[in-house]
Amino acid sequence: MSSAQNSLSFLALGGINEIGKNMYVIQYGEDMVVVDCGAKFSEHNILGVDLIIPDMSYLLEHQEKVKAxxxxxxxxxxxxxIPYFLKKLNIPVYATSFTLGLIETKLKEHKILRESELHIITADSEITLGEMSVSFFRVSHSIPDCLGIVFDTPEGKVVHTGDFKFDLTPVNDQSSDIHKMAKMGDEGVLALISESTNAERPGMTPSEMLVGAHLEEAFLRAKQKIFISTFASNVNRVQQVVDACIRTNRKLALLGRSMVNVVQVARERGYLQMPDWxxxxxRDVHEIPSERIAILxxxxxGEPLAALSRLSTNSNRDVKVHPGDTVILAASPIPGNEKDVSRVVDNLFRLGAHVIYGSxxxxxxxxxxxxxxxxxxxxxxxxxxxFFIPIHGEYRMLHIHxxxxxxIGxxxxxxxxxxxxxxxxxQDGTARQTRQVSAGDTYVDGYGIGEVGQVVLRDRKQLSEDGMLVIVVTVxxxxxxxxxxxxxxxRGFVYAKDAEELMTTLADVVKETIENFKEPNIFAMKQALKKAVGQYISTHTKRKPLLLPxxxxx
Amino acid sequence: MSSAQNSLSFLALGGINEIGKNMYVIQYGEDMVVVDCGAKFSEHNILGVDLIIPDMSYLLEHQEKVKAxxxxxxxxxxxxxIPYFLKKLNIPVYATSFTLGLIETKLKEHKILRESELHIITADSEITLGEMSVSFFRVSHSIPDCLGIVFDTPEGKVVHTGDFKFDLTPVNDQSSDIHKMAKMGDEGVLALISESTNAERPGMTPSEMLVGAHLEEAFLRAKQKIFISTFASNVNRVQQVVDACIRTNRKLALLGRSMVNVVQVARERGYLQMPDWxxxxxRDVHEIPSERIAILxxxxxGEPLAALSRLSTNSNRDVKVHPGDTVILAASPIPGNEKDVSRVVDNLFRLGAHVIYGSxxxxxxxxxxxxxxxxxxxxxxxxxxxFFIPIHGEYRMLHIHxxxxxxIGxxxxxxxxxxxxxxxxxQDGTARQTRQVSAGDTYVDGYGIGEVGQVVLRDRKQLSEDGMLVIVVTVxxxxxxxxxxxxxxxRGFVYAKDAEELMTTLADVVKETIENFKEPNIFAMKQALKKAVGQYISTHTKRKPLLLPxxxxx
Incomplete structure (x- = not known):
């Protein structure tokens, strides 16, 4: 069960066969370094699960080895x-300035900012952790200040790409450092750990700059208010919205808590150039002529509680969408969100807006x-x-990667x-996939209780599909x-009035079942009731409600 | 509330602002004709709803007028x-031979085939219903034998397109009758009722024939078994699979109940040309050399219980996917199904198959x-x-239509x-949108009970998100x-062991609440318990389980 002495290991606690909750571990000898600690939104959200984070029990079992x-x-x-991880294991965190800004907001919400040990790094930093020397290189992505990581170990160099694209005409100088990468390749890379999200798509990712040109064109055409919706964290796209406003002489209002937060962090830390005026x-949008204002x-x-969704039903108190306004959806729907986005687009059309959406x-x-x-x-x-380890993707993406x-050889x-x-x-230039450590989904639900178990989810699923019957018997x-x-x-089974006959017969089934007992045996009686009532219901309604005697x- | 005398009316009972459960009514004077009677699958399927059909109460209220x-x-x-409709109102049904074949299968399942009055029509049929003369025209679509409908009334001609595309090189001669349509246009069309599904997509729909060419190419390349998955009802695509088999000397096996059913109906009625050999x-697939067999x-x-999904986990008893086999997904995912399809593709890759999927x-x-x-x-x-009435689409599609x-004027x-x-x-050449009749969703769940109400669904939703608490008090x-x-x-709330403290405190809350009563008042006690316990839970856990005192x- 213990890892081999002085060998180099890589393991994934999350991010494989999924898009979400990335968490990887590099270990050399007795030192472990964790890369990223993500969350994903739940497909079970209808079962009341808010968030899924990686199962971190392996790290907690070896906590004396976890260095950063x-x-x-x-x-x-x-x-x-990260907040859930640091609450259990308070280790130093290393990230670039912009990334740390976003992490700090989270730690503040969870009230653990003060006791956290945060270190700002840049692409030029170097960190020594045991026998590992860790350095970095810039990569382009859809958020500022992204890094790839080089772990230089006695066994050789391991490179983790982070999330990346090669954008040769990036906005705000956020380009991938091809020269540094080339030098690393020349010096020799033992293992590459690379993200696989778009491995299915042929060609090269288009440059962020193309979006700027289309934004400006739409701004020039619009005769009234312009609404633009995009990911708040895509600061470079926000920069292009700002630039389009400057060129077409519009002011800008921000709607949505995360948009306001991220713009503030980005301006404070110098990632977004935006004049104060x-x-x-x-609240003041209505005072500005409609051809002089844009709203980001x-x-x-299509998130039901977010700004655009509220605008689409005109439920924002301050800002209204009027016929003839332009609404730009500057983001593609993430798989699974198509229906929510369509609903918002429908509603915007109902308000008479000119909506730029779709592919x-x-x-x-x-x-x-x-x-x-x-x-x-x-x-x-x-x-x-x-050696090559594709990460950050579902199976088909890893396979194609x-x-x-x-x-390429x-x-x-x-x-x-x-x-x-x-x-x-x-070890000694040979890589082997050998062990398995515990990994999986940890469900986070609400504030008070913490984590939700599989039993609770299974009950919720049964309750949601067929409802339940409580059978009260006094003996x-x-x-x-x-x-x-x-x-x-x-509850959630059938209308009692639709099924009076069924309920009457069920009462008889209960009676007969109990009459078979000559002395009370609570456990046996409950089992007998579940069996008799369950069978009757299944035969007559094809349903399996949760039964609670x-x-x-x- | 009653309709105007001797005027022409059109109304929709389903199919507007949705894709699914199409049901339209044309009325002239005292005669109503219903066009289509569809169902849709439920977005609430996690709440145990199998099917949604139109609310038909308007037709039942006026059943003496409903002619066909x-x-x-x-x-x-x-x-x-249709089966649910005919059970409540047994009126004559008119459809083409292939369409009736599929309807008959349904009526048989619901055990009402014998008493149903079914009439086969063709594009050349004419039916007189009161003062309306009803005729038809051929349209291309993704299922054989589709019709548009012309209602010739004293007020003028109303044309309902059905679902259509213009396929100028169709398979099996299923082309739209452009000449008949042109003649109708020349003679004068008062109102066009036209489907809007693809109103968002520029250009012209590609011809079904293109699929045939790609199928044949994939068949020529494959060195082992070929699996092809498509909609069973797309008989013309099935024909192209059959043709590819003939040209590449492969036999064909069918998997999946609906595939077997539809192929049988299509062959019996002459819509599919397929040699018996x-x-x-x-069961016999394993006896045939892998390069001589295809499986449709x-x-x-990605439906979890359908054939392809079972093949992807190698859980089909008779047929296995082996490394090097080819799997073709000859269908695009319907919005909402992307994740299920991806899961199946992932699993097929895991089995080592060459999978042709995606855009x-x-x-x-x-x-x-x-x-x-x-x-x-x-x-x-x-x-x-x-006049023009776009139907069969969500709002943005109708808007663009x-x-x-x-x-075009x-x-x-x-x-x-x-x-x-x-x-x-x-009336008198003027169209007005005036009245509203009752319309909406009717939920169908299981066999025994019939319809599910909104209250039941609301309970199921609450149960699914936060579970429930039963509070038993004897006084x-x-x-x-x-x-x-x-x-x-x-159940479905929290693990009792995770929350022993919470449960103990809740028992105290219950005790205190009951002790406030000096005489038993069941209703008031229940209300008081719900309020006290509900507030305590909401404050301490941010959840709202269903409470059942x-x-x-x-």
């Missing part, structure tokens, strides 16, 4: 789990932050790794397609005879 | 509600059955209607964008004093 958390960039799937309070808002994914390849209002196939091949070409690696057997929890050990302590008629209460003795 | 149901084609969103039983299966939408514009393995913008404009151009109609005020239940009355009949300690049982008097 290094964060590649500030997206939720890389930082969302430009910013208008949402959250909600590009980014037609509107030009969005580009991806993740490299397409040619970007991934360029990274592999620059690094020339011996391996095929891409083969085309990585041997098929030298690529490792892992599952969360899988460990690759490298004599002496001979188990019924003291009063059984009471049956249903309550037996009271007197 | 005419069905344009055999897709679920046009026929899925070709068909192989799934259901499950292109139809890249794979060429799918074309839509619904007309794009140029198809819709061609229909409008041929018909030259005075109106804009398209404007571009329909006056903006002559287009009516309705909601389900809205009525357009036409004295005389002074309401507690006879035993309150019992609190939770049970009070027993002795």
């Amino acid at each position: 958390l290094i964060v590649t960039h500030g997206h939720e799937d890389h930082i969302g789990g 430009m910013l208008v309070n949402a 808002c959250t909600g590009s994914q 980014a390849s037609i509107t030009g209002m969005h580009v991806s932050g993740h490299g397409y196939q040619e970007d991934l091949k360029l990274m592999l070409t620059l690094m020339k790794p011996k 391996r095929q891409l690696a083969e085309t 990585v041997e098929k057997d030298n690529t490792f397609i892992l599952r969360n929890g899988d460990v690759v050990d490298i 004599s302590k002496t001979d188990a005879s019924l003291i009063s008629a059984p009471e049956i209460i249903s 309550i037996i009271i003795e007197f | 149901l005419i069905v344009t084609h055999g897709h679920e969103d046009h026929i899925g509600g 070709m068909l192989v039983n799934a 299966c259901t499950g292109s939408q 139809a514009s890249i794979t060429g393995m799918h074309v839509s059955g619904h007309g794009y913008q140029e198809d819709l404009k061609l229909m409008l151009t041929l018909m030259k209607p005075k 109106r804009q398209l109609a404007e571009t 329909v006056e903006k005020d002559n287009t009516f964008i309705l909601r389900n239940g809205d009525v357009v009355d036409i 004295s009949k005389t002074d309401a004093s507690l006879i035993s300690a309150p019992e609190i049982i939770s 049970i009070i027993i008097e002795f």
Whole structure:
């Protein structure tokens, strides 16, 4: 169960076979470094689960070895789990200034900012952790200040790309440092750990700059208010909205808490150039001529409580969408969000707005932050790794990423397609996938209680599909005879009035079941009731409501 | 409330602001004709709702006027509600032979085939219903034998397009009858009622024939078994799979109940040309060399219980996917199904299959059955209607369809964008949208009970998100004093062991609440418990479980 002595290991606690909750570990000898600690939103959100974070029990078991958390960039799937992690294991955190700004906001909300140990790094930093020397390189992505990481160990160099694309005409100088990467490749890379999000898409990711041109065109055409919705964290896109406002002489209002937060962090730390005169309070928008104002808002994914969704039903107190206004959705729907986005677009059309939405390849209002196939091949070409571990993707993406690696000369057997929890050990130039450590989903639900278990979710699922029946029976302590008629209460099953006959028959089934007992045995009676009532309901309605027998003795 | 005498009316009971459960009514004087009676699958399926059908109460209230149901084609969103409708109102049904074949299968399942009155029609049929003369015209779509409908009334001609595209090189001669449409337009069309599904997509829908070419290419390349998954009802695509098998000397096995059913109906009624030697039983697939067999299966939408999904986890008893086999997904994911489809693709890659999937514009393995913008404009151009009612689409599609109609000369005020239940009355050449009749969703859940109400769904939603607490209290009949300690049982809320403290405190809250009563008042006690316990839980856990107090008097 213990790791090999003085060998190099890589393992994933999250981020494999999923998009979300990235968390990886590099270990050399007795030192572990954690890369990223993300969260993902739950597909079970209808079951009341808010957030999923990685199962961190492996790290807690080896906590004396865990030396640092290094964060590649500030997206939720890389930082969302940090407060929960630090509460259990308070280790030093290393990240760039912008990334740390976003992390600090979270730690403040969780009231643990003061006791956290945060270190600002840049692409030129170097950190020594045990026998590992850790350095960095700039990568382009859809959020400022992103890093790739180089772990220089006695066994060789391991490179973790972070999330990246190669944007050769980036906004705000956020370009990938190709020269540094080329030098690393020349010096020799033992293992490359690279993200795979867009491995299915042929070609090269378009440059962020293209969005600017389309934004400006739309701004020039608009005769009234312009609403633009995008990811708040995409500061470079926000910069282009600001630039379009300057060129077309419009002021800008911000709607949505995360938009206001991120713009503040970005301005304070120098990632967003925005003149003071430009910013208008949402309350004052109505005082400005409609052709002189733009509104930048959250909600590009159709989130029901976000600004754009509220605007689409005209439920924002301060700002209204009027017929003839322009609304730009400067983001593509993330898979799973299509229906929510469509609902918002429908409502905006109902208000008479001119809506620019749909496929980014037609509107030009969005580009991806993740490299397409040619970007991934360029990274592999620059690094020339011996071993390759595709991460950050569902299985088909990892599979295709391996095929891409083969085309640039990585041997098929030298690529490792892992599952969360899988460990690759490298010793004396040989890599082997051997062990499995515990890994999985930890559900976070609400504030008060903490984590939700699988049993609770299974019950919720059953309750949600077929509802429940409570069966109340009072029996004599002496001979188990019924003291009063059984009471049956249903919720989420059927209308009692629709099913009076069913309820009457069920009461008979309950009675007969209890009459078989000559002395009270609560456990046996409950089992017998569940079986008899369950079978009757299943036969007559094809349903399986949750059954809850309550037996009271007197 | 009653309709105007001898006027022409159109109303929608389903199909507007949604894709699904199409049901429209044309009325002249005292005669109503229903067009289509569809179902849709529920977004609430996690709440145990299987199917949604239109609220038909308006028709039942006026049942003496309802003369016939005419069905344009055999897709679920046009026929899925028919058994439920006929059970309540047994009127004559008119449809083409293929469509009737699919309807009969449904009526058999619901055991009402014998008493139903079914009439086969063709594009050349004419039916007289009161003062209306009803005729038909052929349209292309993604299922055989589709019709548009012409209602010739004293007020003028109303044309309902059904679902259509203009496929100029169709498979199996399923082309739209452009000449007949042109003649209708020349003679004068008062109102056009046209489907809007693809109103957002520029250009003209590609021809089904293109899929055939790509299929054949993939068949020629494959060295082992080929699996093809598509919609069973797309018989013309099935024909192209059959043709590819013939040209590459493969036999064909069918997997999935609906695939077997539809192929049988299609062959019996002459819509599918398939030699007898070709068909192989799934049990015998393993006896045939892998380069001589193809398997046509259901499950292109990633449905967890369908054939492709089961194949992807190798849980089909008879047929296995082996490394090197080819799997073709000859269908695009319907919005909302993307994640299910991705899961199946992931699993197929895990089995080592070569999977052809993803955007139809890249794979060429799918074309839509619904007309794009140029198809819709061609229909409008041929018909030259005075009034226009876009149907069969979400709001933005109807909105864009109106804009398209404007571009070919329909006056903006002559287009009516309705909601389900809205009525357009036409009298003396003037159309007005005036009344609203009851329309909405009727939920169908399981077999035994029939319909599910909104209250039941609301309960299920609450149960699914936060679970429930049952509070059992036994009190004295005389002074309401507690006879035993309150019992609190939770399901889907929190683990009792995680929350022992919470449960203990809640028992105290219950005790205190009951002790305030000096005599038993069951209703008031329940209300008081709900309030006290609900507030405590909400403050301390931010949750709102369903609370079910049970009070027993002795």
